Amino acid sequence: MRISTQAFYGQSLYGIGSQQQQLFRIQQQLSAGTKFLTPADDPVGAARALRVGDSLAQSAQYTTSRGRATLALSQEEEALKSATNILQNMKTMVVQAGNGTLSDADRASLATAIQSSLEQLVNVANADDGNGQFLFAGYKSANPPFVMSGGGVQYMGDQGQRLMQIDVARQMSVADDGRSVFQSVQGGAGYVSSASAANTGSGVFGAVGVTDATAPLYGKDFTISFAGGNYTVSTNDTPPVVAATGPYVEGTPISFGGVQLSMSGTPADGDSFQVATAKNAGTDIFASIGELVSALRQPVAGGGDAAQARLKNALATANVKITNAHDNVLTIRSSVGSRMNEIDALDEAGASRDLIDKAYLSDIQDLDPAAAISQFMQLKTSLEATMGTFAQLNGIALMNYVR
Template sequence: MSGRISTLGMHLLAVSQMQARQVELSKTQQQLATMRRVLVGRDDPIAAGVATALERARAEHERYGTNADLAETRLQLEETALVSLGDRLVRMREIAIQANNATHTADSRRALLAELREHRRALVALGNASDGQGRFLFAGTADGSAPFVETGGAVSYVGDQTRRQVEVAPEVTVVDSDPGSEIFMRVRTGDGQVAARAAAANTGTAVLRSTGFVDASQWDGGQYRIEFAGGNYQVLDAANTLVASGAYASGQAIVVRGYQVTLEGAPADGDRIDVGPAPARSLFETVDALIAAVQMADTPASTQAAQQNAFYAAIQDLDTASDHVVDLRSSVGARLATLEASEEERNAQIVSLKATLSELRDLDYAEATSRLARESAALEAARLSYMRIQSLSLFSMLR
C-alpha cells in the first residue's frame, strides 16, 4: 500500500517548517541584538550555570568596590581633618613660644589669646566634621549627632568607641574612620612616656629647661617627686622611700631612674617637681592650659617662674600631640594603601571574570551574521515552497 499525503498534511508540514525556520531566525536576531549566545539556560545549561556563579562573584567584587569607595572618601576626609589639626597644633606651639617672652605688651597678649581661642573653637569644629553624607565623621557608630559638646567651658565626647570595619575584599577589612575619643580626648602629655611638672604651689624661681632619658632601661614607670630644702634635693618614690639625693646646682641635671630633669633658678624650700608616667588628656585641656599660661601675670619672679614652667609643659604637650597626629596620619595612610592594593586586585579579578563570562555566553558576531543569512534564505525558501503548495490542486494537475 503506497503512502499518501493529504493536501491538509502538506499544508501543515509546510507551516511547521516555516514556523521552525522563523523560530531559528528570531533567536539569531535576538542573539545579535543582545550580542549574547546564551539567552536562556536551556541554550547551554552548563555555560548558563557557570555564568550565573561568575555573575554572583562579579557582583560581590562590585559590592566590595562600593564599600571601598565609601571608606576611601571617609579616610580622605579624616586625613584632611588631621592635616588641619596638625597645622593648628604647630601654630599654637609658635604662640606658646611667642607668649613666653617678657617683651610682650598687654595688647599683644590679648591678640595671642584671641587666636588661641579661635584655634580651640576650630578643634571642636574639626571634631564635629561631617562625612559629606549627613553623618558625623568622628562619632563612631553614633554618628547621627555631634560627638563633641561643650558645657561650662569643658568639651566632652558623647560619641561611641566603635571602629566601623568595612569589607573591601574577601577576608580584608578596613577601619573607615577613627572615633573622636582616640583623636582628641586620649592624647599623651609630657614627652609621651614621662611627664616632669613643677608643682603649682612652688614659690621659688626654678624653671624646667630640659627633660629626657639618659638610660631608659632604668625607668620603672613609677611615680616620683623631687623635693628641695636647704640647697639640697631628694628624690622620693610613691612610698616616700629615698631614691637619690644631692646638692642642688642650677643647670645641673637631676637623674630619676634614668630620666634626667634640668632646672635653672633657685627653688624655695618645699618646692617640688613631680616625675611620673605621662597621663593622657584631651587636646582641649592642653589648649586651655596654654590659654591659662598666657593669662598669668609675669610678676613677681615666682609667678614668672610658674608661667615659664606652664609654657614649658604646654610646648612639650603640644609636641607630643603633634606626634600623636602624625601617628594617626600614618595609620590612615596605611589604610588608604590597603584600599589601593585591594582595588588593583579587585579590578584584575573583575576583568578576568568578564573575560570568562564573555567566552561562555557572548556571541561570535561573524558566525551569527552568516547564520542569519542562511536562516533568512531557508525561511524564504520555505515560504516560496508553501506558496507553491497552496497553488496546487487536482484541477491544476488535470490541465
C-alpha cells in the first residue's frame, strides 16, 4: 500500500498533537492537584464533588452560627451569674434584717443597701452584648428592657425568642426574655404567705407545709380572716368557698386545702392573711424588693407588737419571693448551660462529619501525584519516541540510495 507524503505528514502530526494534548492535560492536572479540570472530564464525579462541597459549605455556616450562639449564651450566662450573686446577697440581708437587736437606723441602712442591690439587678437585667443589643429584651433588643419609673420597674421588652439555626434540623434560643427571667417563678414553687397592710394585731405566720397535694382545694389561693377569736379560711374564688373554720390557738397549725400554716401572736379582729400560689402572689422580683425596702424603712420602735409583727411578716414574704426568684434564675442558668453543652456536642458531630465528607471529596477529585507523574513520564517518553521516529522517517528519500 502506497502512502502519500501528505497523508504521512497529516497522520504523523495528528499523532504528535494528540500526545502533546494528553501530556499538557496531565501537566494541568498536576498543577491543579485534581483529577478533572472541567465537569465535562467526569460529569458524575463533578456532580458528587459539588454535592459534597455544598455539604461542607453548609456545615461551615452552621459552625459559624454555633460560634455566635455560644457567644450569646456565654454573655447571658455571665449576666445570670451576676443576678444570682445579687439575689443571694439580698437573701443574706433579709435574714440580717430579722435580727431583733437592730435599730430603726440599722434597718434603714440595710434598706439603702438593698435598694442599691436592686439598682444593680436592674443594670444586670439591662445588660447588652457589646453591640447595642440587649440580652433580655426579646425581639425589642434595640432598647433597654427594664425602665425604672414612678418608684417601680417596668418591662418594656416582649417575650419573643431569638432563634438561631445551629444545625440541619435544630434551631436554638440564644436569649431568654426578661419577663421569664426576672418576673416569673418555676411551676414547682410553693405557696407564699403575706399579711394585710391593715392588720393591727401581733399575728405572725410561719412556713406553709403541704399535707395533701390531692386535696380538692389544693392549688387554690386562700384568705385567712380573724374575728372573735376564731379564724375562717376561704378561697379567693367568686363566690368564695370556705375551706376551714375554728378557734384560733397560738402555735396550733391551721389546716386547709391540703396545706397547713402555723401562726404565733394574737391577730386582732379584722386581721387577714393571704396564702397564695407563687404565680399569683406576685412574681415581679423588682416589685418584691421595692416592697421590702419600704417595709425596712418604716419605724418599728414605739409601735409595739403590731409593728414587730408587720416587719416579721414582711421579711418572711420577701424571703420566700426572693428565694423563688433566685431559684428561677438558677433554673434558666442551668438551661443556658444545657444549651451550651448541646452546642459542644453538635460541634463534635459536625467536625466528625466534615472529616468524612473531606475524605470522600478527596477520593472523588484529588489527584494521586505518584500515578500522575508516572503517567506523565510515560506520555513524555512516548511523545519523544514518536517525534524521533517521525524525524527518521521524514529523512528517508530514494535519492539517498542512488550512487
